[in-house]
Amino acid sequence: MQLALATAGLGPALNAGPVHAHLRPEEPGARRRVEADEEIYAEGDRPLHFYKVVSGAVRTYRLLSDGRRQIDGFHLPGDIFGLEAGDERRTGAEAVVDTVLTAHRRSDRAALTGDAGALACEVVAAMLRALARAQDHMLLLGRKTARERVASFLLGLAERAGADGVLALPMSRADIADHLGLTVESVSRTFTQLERDGLIALPAHRRAVELRDRAALRRLDG
């Protein structure tokens, strides 16, 4: 995806300069190490940085006043998150497991490619990916059954993680539930049901899945 995505809708203005798909390898962003369940930033914080996942996994989420939680996304190695639309964080972010990030000061131009056009491309690409995912996820939350939600989730995660055989699940059932708009019980039941039907296999330690019938899972997608 990267900039091919960005270019289509945005046209020549942002393509005037060279296109960089990622922050440079020599990006000077400060490394930050966070352990499992540690907060990276909270709703309401001032968004001074944005981040790129080096290793581990991150969840970003919103809360209702009574505690109901919606995880709007999991961020895996290579993903950029924490770009914010205002002077206050609209989401909170926490590490799912022990995680390493690079933090980029939003005001630090040197942290980026050094070229405004390319920076715009970089950032816009991240936004477009985020928006595309959000659209997919709204369809999932608004119109899909529990089975379909879990199938979509597993396929999407497998694709992003590039997992061929067994797919690692860094997040808990509660995280998955709050991402898919279900309860932990429903997620668990759906997993066992999919296993019984031969679409997946569940290793003993429960933090992984083997996708045994991707075609069938894909059929559940719509």
Place this chain on the structure above:
Amino acid sequence: MQLALATAGLGPALNAGPVHAHLRPEEPGARRRVEADEEIYAEGDRPLHFYKVVSGAVRTYRLLSDGRRQIDGFHLPGDIFGLEAGDERRTGAEAVVDTVLTAHRRSDRAALTGDAGALACEVVAAMLRALARAQDHMLLLGRKTARERVASFLLGLAERAGADGVLALPMSRADIADHLGLTVESVSRTFTQLERDGLIALPAHRRAVELRDRAALRRLDG
């Protein structure tokens, strides 16, 4: 799936120049008139243009193979839509009522402010708004009850439309249902229930609502 992006995240590069909140009045975008329920573009089309609503209303949506529909947003006068993350439309767009648009060729620099920085700001601002709305909407779809969904919808629409007294509802109950992840029946029942409870009033022609107790509606938001 991080949605957040930002002025904050964008920082100095995109804010270097003057910020233009809207395409200029003299924008040379071609006017396009579409009547109610007419297609503006379809899923799979090549995204040659993006649009700004002059008058009327537009819905953008995604479909599942069996016809289930999720309307990811309604676009009112002043809104920009049709910015796309790829060489294929991921959503379809239709006019809700008779609508006037300005269409901007993505490759037509003259259609914009003439300044790449300002264009970036314009486009990025539109994306940021879309992303913020998407986050709100995922929380709604994943975690809110029917009552809360309808309340959120009405308040959000009222805010955007700037309606003080009676709020016009250009879209059908089916459109609202497909936006809120409910059925038409549930939307209708929830309306009558809110009316019975004195939070809203429903005029005879059903394409409007009066918000009679915004505080109570807001309490339903979370």
Place this chain on the structure above:
DNA sequence: CGCAGCGTTGAACGGCTTCAATGAAAGTGG
């Protein structure tokens, strides 16, 4: 070994959906 946390399973409940019918308003053609 025993505790604590997470995941799974069971049973009853409930909110929303589904199916079906009625009502109301808008368009159509004579």
Place this chain on the structure above:
DNA sequence: CCACTTTCATTGAAGCCGTTCAACGCTGCG
């Protein structure tokens, strides 16, 4: 202008999927 049709909104009744409440099992770790 008025019957007729069509479309949309509302209401009712029954059903179902996912939730809620509760118990149990597994696993890892002190």
